[in-house]
Amino acid sequence: MSMEASSWVVPCYSGWSMEEAAAWSSDHRISFQTSLPSGSDSGMQLQVVEYAAPATPTHDTCTDQDQVLKEVVQAFNADYLDIMEKKMHRFPPSLVDVDGRYKVPVTVAIGPYHHGHPGMLEAERVKHVAASQCVTDSGRSLQELYSVVCSVSDDARSLYYHNEAAGKYMGNDDFLPMMFFDGCFLVQFMRWYYVHDDEFDQALVSYFYANFERIYTDIMMLENQIPWVVVETIFRFMPPGPSPWPWEMFVAAMRRGLKNQMVDQALKKEMVGDVHDIDVDPDYEPPHLLGLVRFYIVGNYDKDNNVQLPSGEKPTSSSISVAELADVGITLVPKKETEAVLVDMRLQPKWGCFSDLFVPPLCLTEANATWLVNMAAFELCRTPDFDNVGAENSAVCSYLHLFAMLLDQKEHVHDLRKKKVIDGGGLTSKATLEYFTSIGKNMRIGKCYLDIIIEIQKFKRERSFLLKPYRFFMKNRTKFMAVISIIGVVIGILSSLQALKQR
Known part of the structure; x- marks a missing residue:
């Protein structure tokens, strides 16, 4: 649902007296304009409503204007509160310094925000091949499969921002085919993880192999998503796979990739019988593919969420550095064996005045850097206030903020590589430092990170007699x-x- 800003059309002269303003209003009309969403066969449209009232308004006129205001408020609430978690968000302005290569696709556009951009014509052709594969695998006709996608199109359309960038693709003639072909592409790319190659169109298989890394980078961008209801609808018509959840092996592989354990494509077919390495939550309803993968990468925050300082005391600082940690006897330790990839960050005291800060190791490849910053952007968009929600709602922001605070010099990148806290290859030390510098400036602090800061402060206070x-x-x-x-x-x-x- 989309809405333009409303405006009161009245003159504004600071030198006027109340009497002069009253005299002006006796000869003029006050106009109130707003844009309200209205349903139609072509989807959600913007309807400009204008109410003009005489300077001495009647009771009926006031009632009409009150009703317009109420409708505006209701539309705003629906747009920004009621469906915030399901919305197809734009990249938040607070992360404006993030390099464009982490937020703009270059190979395949999913959804209307980047549809029609140059350089993605080949992917548009491949989407038709994927759609043909879906029709074949479903055993239904093209019209039947297309119709079921159209049946959820109104719900899908209401989740996008109808701005200038996407507006030209929001009519039925463009939006419905886009949802169908984009949904088929994603379904076949995820099915490719467990279906043998000889069951696919060979041109489609060749394209997936040749562009694998770029595809799974592009489809994890916040502005490159379609509502999950579209993907789920198409999945219902696909043959059953090795798991009741047709996306399970794909999500498991994505999680392994973030831990630098991506399975070689030549071996993935041999692993079909061993796909149950994530605990599927049947009650979770993802907004889109990015939200689905993030949910299983973050994990559950089973730690006590009530880390508190004594009453009235506040953290003296919201930042730390490698040198400061070492100065107070805290050692960074990569946490290797953990089911939760990101959420499990904790301080564990040991003998004397020493402690270990366990952190899931960071494997910062180009793809992982894209996934992480877009997951953090998703958290920022869907949760305006991190204080009143569970820590898992800001886990990725916490994870990135921790590294952004630790890495303020290139030497620190080298230090963390030696400690295996930054694991594997990927971005160079310079690129790593630039990456965290760009995202650490204006990102809101997540609860996991704040809990660690509070724990460090408590540790310093309780063991201060040994620290000196x-x-x-x-x-x-x-x-x-x-x-x-x-x-x-x-x-x-x-x-x-x-x-x-x-x-």
């Missing part, structure tokens, strides 16, 4: 080691002299 001698030792450790070496030499000399004396 530890810091003194670390600051002067070179001198201490020199003194210890001298003492060792002296003891050795004295021991030799004692031995000679005894002889």
